[in-house]
Amino acid sequence: MGKSRILVVGGTGYMGRRIVKGSLAEGHPTYILRRPEIGMDIEKLQVLLEFKRQGAVLVEGSFPDHQSLVEALKQVDVVVCTMSGVHFRTHNLLMQLKLVDAIKEAGNIKRFLPSEFGMDPAQMMHALEPGRVTFDEKMTVRKAIEAANIPRTYISANCFGGYFVGNLSQMGTLLPPKDKVLIYGDGNAKAVFMGEDDIATYTIKSVDDPRTLNKTVYIRPPGNILSQRELVQIWENLSGNTLEKTSISGQDFLALMKDADFAGQVGLGHFYHIFYDGCLTSFEIGEDGEEASRLYLEVQYKRMDEYLKLYL
Ligand code: NDP
Numbered sequence: 193m194g195k196s197r198i199l200v201v202g203g204t205g206y207m208g209r210r211i212v213k214g215s216l217a218e219g220h221p222t223y224i225l226r227r228p229e230i231g232m233d234i235e236k237l238q239v240l241l242e243f244k245r246q247g248a249v250l251v252e253g254s255f256p257d258h259q260s261l262v263e264a265l266k267q268v269d270v271v272v273c274t275m276s277g278v279h280f281r282t283h284n285l286l287m288q289l290k291l292v293d294a295i296k297e298a299g300n301i302k303r304f305l306p307s308e309f310g311m312d313p314a315q316m317m318h319a320l321e322p323g324r325v326t327f328d329e330k331m332t333v334r335k336a337i338e339a340a341n342i343p344r345t346y347i348s349a350n351c352f353g354g355y356f357v358g359n360l361s362q363m364g365t366l367l368p369p370k371d372k373v374l375i376y377g378d379g380n381a382k383a384v385f386m387g388e389d390d391i392a393t394y395t396i397k398s399v400d401d402p403r404t405l406n407k408t409v410y411i412r413p414p415g416n417i418l419s420q421r422e423l424v425q426i427w428e429n430l431s432g433n434t435l436e437k438t439s440i441s442g443q444d445f446l447a448l449m450k451d452a453d454f455a456g457q458v459g460l461g462h463f464y465h466i467f468y469d470g471c472l473t474s475f476e477i478g479e480d481g482e483e484a485s486r487l488y489l490e491v492q493y494k495r496m497d498e499y500l501k502l503y504l
């Protein structure tokens with residue numbers, strides 16, 4: 193059996209471009225949706241042209257144009273969507289419903305991976321407003337996929353290193369603090385931190401795997417299950433610099449919401465669930481799930497000491 197043809201939707205985005213890279217690296221015939229809405233976005237176009245140079249096929253298609261999506265889908269076997277999450281009150285994730293309709297009509301798609309790549313939305317039924325919109329929309333998309341009986345895999349990738357590790361999980365910055373670090377509560381809730389390239393590698397491995405059919409793949413490798421305090425300790429060891437730690441109570445943390453803009457409120461809610469509730473590790477992976485590092489033992493996933501070295 194040959195490698196499936198993969199269409200990446202959202203291929204110029206943060207996770208999408210890594211998925212494209214991973215797909216090409218694994219030798220999958222790789223297709224990227226090229227949207228006419230690209231307009232004058234020269235950076236996006238250059239990313240696409242570089243992927244084309246590396247062997248990807250660019251296929252034109254637009255969300256408002258149903259038939260164009262159907263035609264694009266007919267050329268491939270698998271669809272990985274990395275549509276943007278909720279950032280500025282634009283409900284991008286629900287645009288995937290159009291993709292679901294097109295997949296239904298095309299009828300040839302062997303596996304669909306919708307845009308998830310974070311916390312498992314099925315575990316977030318009690319999430320706080322307004323951040324819960326991310327999970328609600330992802331669940332709406334799941335319902336549509338399941339109602340249409342589309343073969344699928346959901347990837348729960350936990351915390352992207354770029355947003356949660358380089359900054360020692362400090363909000364509003366992407367770089368490590370120099371003197372002081374804010375610790376969430378006792379700092380001992382266990383989270384899961386991942387290098388983005390490894391998320392892409394595990395994602396691509398799962399697309400042709402019968403073991404992941406209609407399942408959620410949790411990327412939760414044992415070496416990357418860490419508390420915020422452990423993450424800070426790794427950085428202190430690497431940098432040789434001890435940071436002053438101040439703890440913020442859950443109540444005080446949530447009170448920050450009233451002065452935050454929409455995106456900030458979404459972020460605060462997500463951070464609260466991760467670092468105070470410990471929502472990434474508070475459940476066992478059940479019958480409907482698989483853990484990625486147990487499926488793909490050959491992947492040498494990046495540990496967070498290695499990841500943080502980039503920030504020295
Ligand atoms: P990006 O914000 O980088 O956007 C990805 C792509 O979405 C864009 O490149 C674009 O595709 C497409 N897109 C945006 N707006 C539209 C639109 N109006 N119509 C059609 N396409 C659109 O996304 P991320 O990579 O940050 O997020 C991908 C997923 O990962 C989301 O589900 C998000 O929730 C999750 N995530 C998880 C994180 C974690 O720590 N676990 C961190 C950040 C995100 P094109 O390339 O075609 O222009």
Ligand code: GO6
Pocket residue numbers: 277308309310311312326350351352355356359362363364365366455456458459460462463
């Ligand atoms: C990442 C962020 C970082 C927000 C997920 C505000 C969906 C998920 C781990 O877009 O809101 O500073 O699971 O000030 O399922 C954003 C979101 C993180 C990035 C969380 C995310 C994680 C989305 C910030 C900030 C570094």
